[in-house]
Amino acid sequence: MRIERINLYENRDDVFLTTYLLEDSPAMLGGKKRPAVLVCPGGAYAFISPTEAEPIAIRYASMGYHAFVLNYTVYNKGQFVNPMGELPKDPDSLYPGPMLDIGAAMLCLRDHADEWLLDAEQVILTGFSAGAHNSAMYCTKWDSDIFTKRFHRPTEDFKPAGAILGYGYYDWVDFRKMNVENPMARAMNESIDFGYFGTRHPSEEQFAEASPAYHVTKNTPPMFLWTTCEDHTLPSEQTMIMGAALAKAGVRYEVHTFERGDHGYALGDQATADSMEKVSEDAAQWVPLANRWLKRNFPLDLPEHPAHAFSFDDLV
Amino acid sequence: MRIERINLYENRDDVFLTTYLLEDSPAMLGGKKRPAVLVCPGGAYAFISPTEAEPIAIRYASMGYHAFVLNYTVYNKGQFVNPMGELPKDPDSLYPGPMLDIGAAMLCLRDHADEWLLDAEQVILTGFSAGAHNSAMYCTKWDSDIFTKRFHRPTEDFKPAGAILGYGYYDWVDFRKMNVENPMARAMNESIDFGYFGTRHPSEEQFAEASPAYHVTKNTPPMFLWTTCEDHTLPSEQTMIMGAALAKAGVRYEVHTFERGDHGYALGDQATADSMEKVSEDAAQWVPLANRWLKRNFPLDLPEHPAHAFSFDDLV
Numbered sequence: 001m002r003i004e005r006i007n008l009y010e011n012r013d014d015v016f017l018t019t020y021l022l023e024d025s026p027a028m029l030g031g032k033k034r035p036a037v038l039v040c041p042g043g044a045y046a047f048i049s050p051t052e053a054e055p056i057a058i059r060y061a062s063m064g065y066h067a068f069v070l071n072y073t074v075y076n077k078g079q080f081v082n083p084m085g086e087l088p089k090d091p092d093s094l095y096p097g098p099m100l101d102i103g104a105a106m107l108c109l110r111d112h113a114d115e116w117l118l119d120a121e122q123v124i125l126t127g128f129s130a131g132a133h134n135s136a137m138y139c140t141k142w143d144s145d146i147f148t149k150r151f152h153r154p155t156e157d158f159k160p161a162g163a164i165l166g167y168g169y170y171d172w173v174d175f176r177k178m179n180v181e182n183p184m185a186r187a188m189n190e191s192i193d194f195g196y197f198g199t200r201h202p203s204e205e206q207f208a209e210a211s212p213a214y215h216v217t218k219n220t221p222p223m224f225l226w227t228t229c230e231d232h233t234l235p236s237e238q239t240m241i242m243g244a245a246l247a248k249a250g251v252r253y254e255v256h257t258f259e260r261g262d263h264g265y266a267l268g269d270q271a272t273a274d275s276m277e278k279v280s281e282d283a284a285q286w287v288p289l290a291n292r293w294l295k296r297n298f299p300l301d302l303p304e305h306p307a308h309a310f311s312f313d314d315l316v
Numbered sequence: 317m318r319i320e321r322i323n324l325y326e327n328r329d330d331v332f333l334t335t336y337l338l339e340d341s342p343a344m345l346g347g348k349k350r351p352a353v354l355v356c357p358g359g360a361y362a363f364i365s366p367t368e369a370e371p372i373a374i375r376y377a378s379m380g381y382h383a384f385v386l387n388y389t390v391y392n393k394g395q396f397v398n399p400m401g402e403l404p405k406d407p408d409s410l411y412p413g414p415m416l417d418i419g420a421a422m423l424c425l426r427d428h429a430d431e432w433l434l435d436a437e438q439v440i441l442t443g444f445s446a447g448a449h450n451s452a453m454y455c456t457k458w459d460s461d462i463f464t465k466r467f468h469r470p471t472e473d474f475k476p477a478g479a480i481l482g483y484g485y486y487d488w489v490d491f492r493k494m495n496v497e498n499p500m501a502r503a504m505n506e507s508i509d510f511g512y513f514g515t516r517h518p519s520e521e522q523f524a525e526a527s528p529a530y531h532v533t534k535n536t537p538p539m540f541l542w543t544t545c546e547d548h549t550l551p552s553e554q555t556m557i558m559g560a561a562l563a564k565a566g567v568r569y570e571v572h573t574f575e576r577g578d579h580g581y582a583l584g585d586q587a588t589a590d591s592m593e594k595v596s597e598d599a600a601q602w603v604p605l606a607n608r609w610l611k612r613n614f615p616l617d618l619p620e621h622p623a624h625a626f627s628f629d630d631l632v
Contacts (some may be wrong), residue, residue: 001317001319001336001370001374002318003317020317022370022371022374023366023370025366025367026590027365027366027590028366028367028368028371028588028589028590029590030590050339050341050342050343050344051341051342051343054317054338054339055338055344055378055380058317058338058374058377058378059378061374061378062371062374062375062377062378062583062587063585063586063587064371064585064586064587064588127421186419265376269379269380270379270380270616270618271378271379271380271616272344272380272617272621273344273616273618274342274343274344274346274618274622275618275619275620275621275622275623276618276619277620277621277622279618285317288604295586297375299586300586300587300589302589302590302591302592302595303591303592304591304592304593305591305592305593306590306591306593307590307591315340
């Protein structure tokens with residue numbers, strides 16, 4: 001496995017890919033290209049959550065997919081700011097900054113496709129929480145001129161093949177109608193909005209523009225969405241709303257809402273937990289379900305039988 | 317993840333560990349040590365099988381365990397020799413050479429335990445085919461003076477915590493009673509015996525000495541064994557014989573024989589296949605079963621609740 005950090009912009013070191021490239025062998029794909037999974041961790045657009053980064057990439061690599069973690073732009077370079085105080089401006093974190101980073105990552109994968117034995121037509125985004133939002137934004141906007149204008153590359157170069165999204169938000173209008181009583185929690189939400197929109201109080205038009213559920217078209221790739229019913233940070237109806245939008249647009253999708261579990265389960269397993277509170281056999285089922293979905297939609301290119309069936313006669 | 321190659325002997329470069337060390341974070345174990353899995357790939361003591369090396373390590377790493385692949389001594393440094401012709405002598409590959417390599421690996425893990433945040437008391441061996449044999453040999457002999465004499469370290473330093481072994485052989489006496497009609501297959505078996513014992517026709521005493529099923533004691537660690545009923549290379553009764561020996565000695569064990577599937581399934585998944593012939597939803601169940609066994613016997617050290625429960629008051 002080749003692990004390497006690659007900065008996506010010459011003049012910045014806060015936006016980068018970490019590669020988890022699988023070794024090939026004649027006993028496996030024998031030189032054929034593999035699909036890849038691009039991981040967008042969560043962290044409220046304020047930091048990059050470690051439980052939703054490397055452990056996720058390793059889990060997908062173990063399924064036979066090249067994997068990448070994307071450190072996309074987060075507010076104030078990930079330095080915590082007291083949301084009750086003055087919020088410094090950060091032009092990089094404003095929409096569409098974080099979404100453009102996914103475009104830059106897609107180009108990087110495409111440009112290394114031959115070297116990495118990577119099938120650039122089969123790149124699946126996977127995101128959690130804010131990373132799910134960012135991925136869903138990308139999946140509904142990849143064919144807009146935002147990307148062609150920024151990167152001077154044809155639209156087709158940006159096309160994602162699918163997305164696996166956990167406990168995301170997809171309708172920012174509805175999300176902000178939640179009754180948040182705790183003043184600090186309200187200030188936190190406002191600081192997230194400030195980082196992404198440049199104001200503590202974005203307009204409904206701004207929220208709508210950044211609501212993937214409003215922008216699903218037939219060009220939106222197939223999606224696998226999952227969440228937990230007890231998520232109090234990011235209500236599970238967000239996933240239902242997105243599922244409905246995909247269904248209406250005729251986009252193939254799969255949704256799994258697990259009854260138990262609060263926000264931020266990552267793998268739902270001890271591998272991504274700081275305590276038993278983050279372990280749930282229920283929620284952890286998203287992983288084998290997503291693996292089935294990947295194998296069905298983006299299987300590795302394996303023949304029915306080995307190219308060279310073993311024979312003892314080969315040995316002499 | 318830190319991937320590094322470490323030679324285990326100063327004067328040889330064919331015996332080495334490849335590390336797959338997990339990154340820690342306050343959002344995960346927060347500085348506590350983790351158990352580790354040491355992978356011994358198969359390959360008939362003639363080569364190191366790539367499907368049973370890195371992909372296995374990555375799969376265990378995705379469960380939250382540090383993982384290592386051990387390239388142990390194989391006959392003629394892995395260079396193929398026509399088994400019908402003259403077989404060059406290889407003093408390194410003779411018993412107990414390959415088993416001693418596991419001892420060297422265990423010491424290497426122990427000596428790096430603090431640096432790697434690795435719990436040296438919880439190192440689980442995992443092997444396939446010849447690698448399962450080698451691991452089982454180690455598990456039944458780790459407390460003999462072969463190791464203390466060779467490495468001048470106390471017996472306790474070599475103690476394995478458990479073993480997960482796939483389609484191995486454990487009774488070489490019984491194994492060699494198989495009726496092998498194909499002359500090339502017979503010559504292959506003889507060349508394996510030559511590499512390990514230095515003769516094409518070892519005595520029953522030699523076979524018995526290298527049959528872990530004969531040497532199980534109460535010091536043998538708990539084992540998880542799996543195989544497939546249709547294995548024609550290495551018959552599944554080998555696993556039954558070992559299971560019986562463990563049961564008799566009162567060693568805790570788990571056995572899973574899957575009805576379908578020939579030899580060498582590795583993960584049983586597309587991640588380790590060269591064709592659909594090596595994919596089996598049945599056989600692939602050993603992986604989640606082994607994960608359950610690991611979590612039950614060697615769980616990560618997680619508290620019931622996070623050490624510092626999140627509070628908005630922490631933010632100001």
